[in-house]
Amino acid sequence: MKHRKFKRLLTYIFISIAGILFALPFFWMISTSIKPNVQLFTYPPVLIPNPLEWQHYFDATTMIPFFTYFKNSLLYSGLSTLGVVVSCPIVAYSLARLEWRGRDTLFILTLAVMMIPFPVTMVPLFLLFSQLGLVGGLLPLILPLWFGMPFFIFLLRQFFKQLPSSLEDAARIDGCSEFGIFFKIMLPICQPAILTIALFQFMFSWNDFLGPLIYLSDPSKYTLQIGLQQFQQTESTAWGPLMAASVLIAVPIIVLYFFVQKAFVQGISLGSVKG
Amino acid sequence: MKSVLLVNKIKAKKNIGSNRSKYGIIFALPWIIGLCAFYFYPLLSSMYYSFTNYNIAGSSQFVGLTNYIQLLNDSMFWTGISNTLIYAFMQLPLSVVLGVTIALLLNIKIKGQGIFRTLFFIPSLVPAVAVAILFQWLLEAQFGLVNYLLDIVGITGPGWLGDPTWAKPSVVMMSLWIIGNTFLIYLAGLQDISQEYYDAAEVDGANPFRKIWHVTIPLLTPVIFFNVVVGLINALQEFTLPYTLTSGTGSPADSLMFYSMYLYNNAFLYMRMGYASAMAWILFVLIMIITLIILKTSKRWVFYQGDK
Numbered sequence: 001m002k003h004r005k006f007k008r009l010l011t012y013i014f015i016s017i018a019g020i021l022f023a024l025p026f027f028w029m030i031s032t033s034i035k036p037n038v039q040l041f042t043y044p045p046v047l048i049p050n051p052l053e054w055q056h057y058f059d060a061t062t063m064i065p066f067f068t069y070f071k072n073s074l075l076y077s078g079l080s081t082l083g084v085v086v087s088c089p090i091v092a093y094s095l096a097r098l099e100w101r102g103r104d105t106l107f108i109l110t111l112a113v114m115m116i117p118f119p120v121t122m123v124p125l126f127l128l129f130s131q132l133g134l135v136g137g138l139l140p141l142i143l144p145l146w147f148g149m150p151f152f153i154f155l156l157r158q159f160f161k162q163l164p165s166s167l168e169d170a171a172r173i174d175g176c177s178e179f180g181i182f183f184k185i186m187l188p189i190c191q192p193a194i195l196t197i198a199l200f201q202f203m204f205s206w207n208d209f210l211g212p213l214i215y216l217s218d219p220s221k222y223t224l225q226i227g228l229q230q231f232q233q234t235e236s237t238a239w240g241p242l243m244a245a246s247v248l249i250a251v252p253i254i255v256l257y258f259f260v261q262k263a264f265v266q267g268i269s270l271g272s273v274k275g
Numbered sequence: 276m277k278s279v280l281l282v283n284k285i286k287a288k289k290n291i292g293s294n295r296s297k298y299g300i301i302f303a304l305p306w307i308i309g310l311c312a313f314y315f316y317p318l319l320s321s322m323y324y325s326f327t328n329y330n331i332a333g334s335s336q337f338v339g340l341t342n343y344i345q346l347l348n349d350s351m352f353w354t355g356i357s358n359t360l361i362y363a364f365m366q367l368p369l370s371v372v373l374g375v376t377i378a379l380l381l382n383i384k385i386k387g388q389g390i391f392r393t394l395f396f397i398p399s400l401v402p403a404v405a406v407a408i409l410f411q412w413l414l415e416a417q418f419g420l421v422n423y424l425l426d427i428v429g430i431t432g433p434g435w436l437g438d439p440t441w442a443k444p445s446v447v448m449m450s451l452w453i454i455g456n457t458f459l460i461y462l463a464g465l466q467d468i469s470q471e472y473y474d475a476a477e478v479d480g481a482n483p484f485r486k487i488w489h490v491t492i493p494l495l496t497p498v499i500f501f502n503v504v505v506g507l508i509n510a511l512q513e514f515t516l517p518y519t520l521t522s523g524t525g526s527p528a529d530s531l532m533f534y535s536m537y538l539y540n541n542a543f544l545y546m547r548m549g550y551a552s553a554m555a556w557i558l559f560v561l562i563m564i565i566t567l568i569i570l571k572t573s574k575r576w577v578f579y580q581g582d583k
Contacts, residue, residue, distance in 0.1 A: 007483075008385070015380045019394045025452060026398060028420055029409050041418050091306040100299030106307065113314040117512055117562060119535055119555040123324065123542050124317035130331065147309025178298040207402040209515040214543060225404045229519070232408075239412055246405035253400045 033057065033244035040239055056240035060248060063241055068220060069227035076138050076212070076223055077205040083145035084152050084201045085194055091148050092156030093186055097168065098178075107157070114150045118210070126214055136217045141208075145201070152197040159193040160186065199260045206253055224249050324552035331546055342553035352554070354525075355534040356561075358443065362533065363510035366447045370506055371499060374454050378461035379487065392462075399455025407519035410449045411436060436520060439530040446516050446531065457502050464498030465491070496577045504569055511562055514539065534558060 027047075032040070033056050035049040060066060094100075095107050129140040167189075171181045187194075209225045216222055228249070231242040300307075325342055329335035346352045381392050401409070413420050414435035422432030433441045468491065476486050514535040517525065523540055525532025538558070542551035 011380070011383055011385060015385070015391055018377065018380065019391055022395055022398065022452070024420070025409055025413055026401070028413060029405075032412065043418060043423070045418060045420050045423050087305045087309070090302045094299045094302035098295050098299035098302065100296035100303075103299060103303075106303060106310075109310060110306070113310065115563070115566075116314060116318060117508070117555070117559055119512065119538050119551075120321050120559050121314065121317035123548050123552050123555065124320040125313065126542070127320075127324075127331070127548065128317070144309065144313040146305070147313065148306035150314075153306060178295065178302075182302070203400070207404075209402075209404050209519070210539070213518075213539075225402060228404050228408065229522070232522075237411075242408055243412070246401070246408060249405055250401045253402075254397060257400055 029243050029246055032239060033060075033247050035240060037240060056244040057248070059238070059241040060244035063238065064227050064230045064245075065220075066224075066227070066245065066248075069222050069224045072138065072221055073206060073223040073225070076141055076208075077202045079138075079142045080145045080205045081198050081201045083142060084149050085198050087146055087148045088152040088197060089156055089187060089190060089194060090182060092153045093160055093182055095153065096157045096160035097163075097165075097186075110150045110153055114154070122210075122214060129215070135215055137221055138216070140215045141205075141211050149201070152200070155197060156190065156193055159190055163189065195260060199256070202256065203253055321552045321555055324549050325556050326553075327549040329547075329549040329552075331548065335549065338549070342550050343557075345550070346553055346557065351529070351532065351537055354529050354532050355537040358525075358530065358532055359511055359513065359534040362443055362446065362513065363507060365443065366450055366510050367503065367506055369447065369451060370454055370457060371503065373451055374457040374461050374502065375492075375495065375499070377454070378458045378465055379491070381458070381462060382465045395458060396455040399453040401453065403453070403515040404519050406449050406453060407516050410445065410452075411520060414445055414448075437527055439528040442527060442530040446513075446520070449516055450510075450513075457506065460502060461495065461498055464495050468494045493578045497579055500569075500573055500577045504566060507565060507569070508562055511558065511565075 031047060031049060034052045034054060035046065035056075036051065036053045039046045039049055095103060095110070125140070125144075126135065129135050134140050134143075163186075167185060168181045171185055176184070207225065208223075212223045212226050216226060224245075228242070228245060231238050231245065324335065326337060326339055327335040328338045328341070377395055381388065381395065385391075398406075414422075416422060416432070416434045416437060419432075419435070421435070425432040435441050435445045472490050472494065473486060476490050481489065512535050513533055517531040517533045518536050518539070521531050523536060523544070525536060534554075535558075538551050538554045541547045541554060
């Protein structure tokens with residue numbers, strides 16, 4: 001029994017040390033963001049600032065057009081998330097539960113294009129959008145997602161596959177149209193799965209750097225990820241405001257994650273009761 | 276039994292050609308268009324461009340294999356390849372060891388499990404750009420927290436990102452901090468392992484370490500395999516960290532000139548679209564070859580539960 005207790009203690013010590021090491025960078029980011037300027041470059045470094053100063057947060061939002069970038073990030077993330085939510089479930093449903101010639105070929109092709117690295121398609125897509133006169137704004141980043149995204153189609157297809165076929169058979173006998181079956185029966189059931197892909201896409205777009213870097217040329221269209229660099233373009237880096245801005249960029253995603261995570265777990269358990 | 280199956284088959288066949296098959300295509304139509312416009316078309320034109328001399332201003336001009344031959348003589352191309360490979364082969368084993376270790380620790384039933392899981396996962400929600408900036412500050416040679424902590428235990432820290440030998444390990448460190456997604460997958464894999472195996476090992480008198488080594492790790496290999504393939508593909512395309520850290524210059528001494536970054540510079544800085552397309556295709560082939568090698572060797576080290 002004593003041996004057990006000792007092992008338990010050892011586990012706690014080990015996981016706590018690892019946890020502290022993991023938390024330290026994040027803590028450092030927050031600590032720097034509320035540190036008075038005079039304590040930024042002291043040695044030894046000050047971990048817990050005294051007094052706390054919120055000036056950096058004010059600077060972070062005024063040194064660069066923070067709220068414009070915030071709005072653009074929100075627009076990019078929101079509209080691309082809406083795009084995958086509208087396009088992917090219906091395609092996945094067709095691949096999973098409707099029988100038609102060429103369906104399996106389309107599925108194999110969907111798996112295959114997941115292998116294509118972004119650098120391969122980025123140059124021709126840039127040239128295509130530049131010929132269409134769309135380069136400079138957010139449209140080239142959002143538009144493709146309204147036509148489906150292979151990884152999400154694959155995920156949702158797996159989800160649809162595991163549902164019992166009695167679900168739609170009953171509806172068909174009752175004379176429900178194929179559109180009706182999809183919208184009234186299938187879409188509500190796969191809500192948790194849709195929520196998952198929505199979270200994935202929102203996080204991806206919010207954190208995306210390369211896409212906006214390629215397409216956005218007009219500073220008024222910049223997203224936060226691109227805008228952050230402006231703190232560094234002056235002679236020296238403005239560390240305080242930069243850390244404050246980093247916190248402000250990370251927080252929405254962290255909040256969203258916790259918010260959706262709860263709904264996600266609930267959604268799964270509800271689904272199993274109904275199913 | 277057989278006749279029932281046959282009847283079902285006939286029924287299924289009848290449905291094809293009816294309503295459902297028509298709707299099948301209608302429902303899949305957005306993706307059929309998307310697949311052609313945003314995957315097939317760029318894939319084929321990228322291959323075509325790779326044989327051309329193309330900057331946006333003029334028209335493209337067919338030059339055959341010139342781009343590929345020029346690349347072989349381009350020292351920065353080789354720097355990019357070697358930097359990227361060195362990075363991937365440092366980062367990948369460490370991410371497996373760290374990811375599995377954290378997942379094992381978090382799988383033990385202890386108080387505050389939820390808090391610890393959150394603690395290890397939160398960093399992966401921080402955007403890569405912010406991660407790069409944060410670590411630039413942490414690894415600052417004079418005022419940085421890392422060198423201060425090293426100083427406490429009596430080690431003089433290196434110049435990190437300013438030092439060509441330490442620059443790549445620094446980037447590896449950043450990428451390991453945002454390992455959350457990976458360990459979540461390991462954690463899910465651990466929870467799939469049936470308790471029976473541990474009970475059997477216990478009957479045989481195995482201690483905890485033997486249980487991990489002979490039961491857990493072998494049964495976790497399918498998940499490790501998945502993470503290795505995905506991790507490798509991502510590592511070979513690493514862009515955001517080195518680009519943010521160096522504004523695309525790859526300094527110090529080109530030690531952070533990653534392949535994708537040189538590709539980006541060629542395409543959008545020097546406007547050599549054909550040259551960049553050739554680079555993209557070489558990357559594609561390289562990724563396919565390495566993935567195939569891992570797939571081929573996987574039979575030797577990946578075990579599936581229930582396999583004989």
